[in-house]
Amino acid sequence: MTLSSVSKFWGAFAAVDDVSLDMADGEFVVLLGPSGCGKSTTMRMIAGLDDPTSGEIRIGERVVNDVPPGERDLAMVFQNYGLYPHMTVADNIGYPLKVAGVPRDERMRRVRAAAERVELGEYLDRRPSQLSGGQRQRVALGRAIVRTPKLFLMDEPLSNLDAKLRVYMRAELKHLQRELGTTTVYVTHDQVEAMTLADRVAVMSKGKLQQVGRPLDIYNRPSNVFVAGFLGNPPMNLITIHVTGGRVEGAHLTLDVPAGVNGSVTVGQRPEDMRLDAPDRANMAGEVYTTELLGDSALVTVKIGKDLISVKADKEVETRMGEQVGIRLDPKHLHFFDTASGKRIDVANGAAP
The missing domain is CATH 2.40.50.140 (Nucleic acid-binding proteins)
Structure with a gap:
């Protein structure tokens, strides 16, 4: 996935200002920064939910600026899980396949395989209201991986969990991403998540990229005062x-x-x-x-x-x-x-x- 000089203006306000970023296949990149820094807007442009004012977005070799969200071969995991309360776990996980017209037998086979990967095999008949916060998050992850997309987009998916569960889910998420080998863009304001999950961190402030690099490199050699004061707890x-x-x-x-x-x-x-x-x-x-x-x-x-x-x-x-x-x-x-x-x-x- 590649961003080339991507900007997003709302009138005179630059929400994202000339951001360029290359991601290798299978890489886990975290967009890190405070509220209002442009990280979620960047993700929304990758997803096709917002149009860039200028610049180019590529997923693989394909320029996707004018491609509808449903045709970009990506999956999103949201902060609020985005589950359908009236559906079972199996139906929630399998919904993208149903929309894509996958036959029921094949759909259920893939749903069961995805559910086992996120340790929800015994919960397929339950509804979201019968699950814990961590289990709901795993349903959202299961729905994302069932299609084996080219790109995962994750928008602060662990922020609604308590501290102990966040630690557990960070480990689960990192292991799952490594196992699948799917390129992942992860948005967070939590530097601990960035340091523990990322292959590379892209630190943002006021719509601009401040520094991109491996977590330890950025921690040891911050490029400016903002990065120095933001990264570290x-x-x-x-x-x-x-x-x-x-x-x-x-x-x-x-x-x-x-x-x-x-x-x-x-x-x-x-x-x-x-x-x-x-x-x-x-x-x-x-x-x-x-x-x-x-x-x-x-x-x-x-x-x-x-x-x-x-x-x-x-x-x-x-x-x-x-x-x-x-x-x-x-x-x-x-x-x-x-x-x-x-x-x-x-x-x-x-x-x-």
């Missing part, structure tokens, strides 16, 4: 400093700045790369704002000037609100961004740190 700490001649001016921190970093700069580091220390041995110091136990670790938030800095510490750490503590930075995992443009700064031989 808790997010990357970002502090604006001013650098003159390799020295930090007017900031509450001591830092060795690489050559080539000057002017107004945003420096970032993830909470897991920072360490608590005594104030006189640290890069910066402030008072403990709050401490949260996460189970495997503790998240200590320190107020330094006007900034709140989060540090992942040992779960046994003992801190008190208002206590003075220091924070030591890891020089190997610092990120530098130009404050004006938000773009990542190259600091050595054209390569970012």
Whole structure:
């Protein structure tokens, strides 16, 4: 599947602005971003539910801009499942085949095979109201895979499930997609889903693609301040400093700045790369704002000037609100961004740190 310079305007408003994206056969790509970033509009254009203002959409070798949704050989899984309440599980799964005119015997054979793949073989005679949320989601998945389409489109399909069930369904979904080998576009605002499911993540903001890459590559080398602050839970700490001649001016921190970093700069580091220390041995110091136990670790938030800095510490750490503590930075995992443009700064031989 390929998007080439695809845009969607509503009047003067650019919902999607010049998006280009190539997907390999069998790849799982997640469109990630906050509400209103254009990810769902992008999916709707792929599905044929919205027409692009400009650009080209290909599924396989076929340009589908003017092809009706029903003829694009794709299947969608929605946030609200989209099940017919008066139909049984078998009828819901088999409905696309019925519309396509598949004979009943063949239809039921394929329905049973799809139901077994999503572990619903014993529920074929039930109606959606008799199923749990996770089972309803599996019915929607079964209906999607029964046709073996060229492309799966999934629009936040797990967002209505509770936290424990989401973890289970993520694993099931990833296993099923690998087993089927069907190219998949998955829309979500949940970065955990993106990191755990995707072969590649396409991060969007304000209608534009911000960065496309493997989850770990984007996490380790965000291309701009938006991506750095959006991907990660808790997010990357970002502090604006001013650098003159390799020295930090007017900031509450001591830092060795690489050559080539000057002017107004945003420096970032993830909470897991920072360490608590005594104030006189640290890069910066402030008072403990709050401490949260996460189970495997503790998240200590320190107020330094006007900034709140989060540090992942040992779960046994003992801190008190208002206590003075220091924070030591890891020089190997610092990120530098130009404050004006938000773009990542190259600091050595054209390569970012």
